[in-house]
Amino acid sequence: MSDIQGWLRADGRKGIRNTLVVAYLVECAHFVAAEIVQKFRNTPHEGEVQLIGFPGCYPNEYAAQMMEKLCTHPNVGAVLFVSLGCESFDKVRAANAVDASGRPVKTLVIQRTGGTRSTIQAGTDWIRKTLAQIAEGPRAAMGVDELIIGTVCGGSDGTSGISGNPAAGKAFDLLVAEGAACIFEETGELIGCEEIMAERAITPELGNILRESVQKAERYYATLGYGSFAAGNAAGGLSTIEEKSLGAYVKSGDSPISGLIKPGDIPPKGGLYLMDVVPDGDVRFGFPNISDNAEIVEMIASGAHMTLFVTGRGSVVGSAISPVIKVCANPDTYRALAEDMDVNAGDIIEGRRTIPEVGQEIRDLVVAVAAGQQTRSEELGHREFILTYKSFEPIGPACLPGAA
Amino acid sequence: MTHDFGPFLLLSEKDNVLVARANAAEGDRVTLETGPVQLTRAIPMAHKIARHDIACGAPILKYGMPIGVATEAIHAGAHVHVHNIRSAYTATHMLQDADGLSAGVSL
Secondary structure, eight states, rough: OOOOOOOOOOOOOOOOEEEEEEEEEEEHHHHHHHHHHHHHTTTTTTTEEEEEEEOOSSOOOOHHHHHHHHHHHHHHHEEEEESSSSSSSOOOHHHHHHHHTOOOOEEEHHHHHSSSOOOOOOOOHHHHHHHHHHHOEEEEOOOOOEEEHHHHHOOOTTTTIIIHHHHHHHHHHHHTTTEEEEEOOGGGGTOOOOEEEEEEEEBHHHHHHHOOOOOOOOHHHHHOOOSOOOHHHHHTTTTSSHHHHHHHHHHSSSSOOOEOOOOOOSSSSSSEEEOOOOSSSSSOSSSSSSSSSHHHHHHHHHOEEEEEEESSOOOOOSSSSSSSEEOOOOHHHHOOOOOOSETHHHHHHSSSHHHHHHHHHHHHHHHHHHTTTTOOOHHHHOOOOOOOOOOOOOOGGGGGGOOO | OOOOOOEOOOOTTOOOOOESSBBOOOOOOEEEEEEEOSSOOOOOOOOOSSSSOOHHHHHHHEEEEEEESSSSOBOOTTTSHHHHHHHHSSSSOOOOGGGOOOOTOOO
């Protein structure tokens, strides 16, 4: 039995944090929302009030659904929406969804609240009152089998595929064996792995779906003219997208693949899931995910309680809503950025520890963080967030063969 | 008995590249299965060298899987990277520091 005390939500899901999110609904309301959050820095409520938002003024069904999923995530206890007033985001629909989930919700419209200063004051007052209210929310014992864990790699180099990603894969194997749901993603970084990955699907139909998702990513990136490959990847010794992919693929571990989900789909039970993050249809709105936090946000929308982030070059990001555990693959990077890293998988490169040992450390840290321990990026105040335009078709029944 | 590549790792028996486990200096001697070679440039950690001579057009194998195609003949012990291999999928985007040696990066 674990000692995780979750926050029990009305839908039966449990959170590992009890965050009040302030969500701006267009860039024009970003500053006001950020100022409201700022009022709680360096107070006893530091970290409990977090900023998320959507910058665009044009409507987008994906963004609307993502916002609903994020605002009703089990780590979220209450929501303050900050609207300018004339943007296209459907704030009534969003607020109704949060209200129906049993969470306190408030929408402030800057154009009707008296402007910048008045809205900041009104928001701050509501949050003070609401923080006290949600602190009384019900708690319940939570098992590892109720956790949803995502994994992402960013700032990859040639060490990522040798140390950090295999160790994260080992942690995933341990967590899946304990009944947790684990999500890996970024089909654009699985190019070259589609055949070996398809063989791990629990049904042949799902295998075809996995293969097609990578082929879709390949077409999408070919149209855009760039693979999912940053200049720093090459400086770190990676020569091609397929080399980066093979290194990234191993973070999925060795478990059978139970399903394919898209951003916002909640894994129906424990197991390993691939998230298809590449939009459906013609290429629109630009690159699928413009930076690592876009992927992290999509896994959170699918219920991820936390994310394992494997880095070689050295990313320092965290995330709003769900904590990020940073696993550093490169021993030199670890020494250079130790204050930002939770796990030194560089030990594997230097022969000090084995992949299973570091995998076990990651698994144990996941449980400790679920029980309340702060990650490095949480302690440092990192709460990055990004949400942009996309469009998806819903998944079909063959994507989740074990769901019935 | 497994061959000892010194500071380089062989990730799969099928591979034709070795991966640097630590930064290796220009002039360092590495004993390959075909005999000793001297590194003609520094190899930063996690970069690759050729395990043996590789023909132009041959697949490059790492983790036992293809990671690209040689765009020129590559000598045993030579740096294998963006200058002499290409993706079979999409072209690699790189800046001038792709060699991992330029001022302020890697080493």
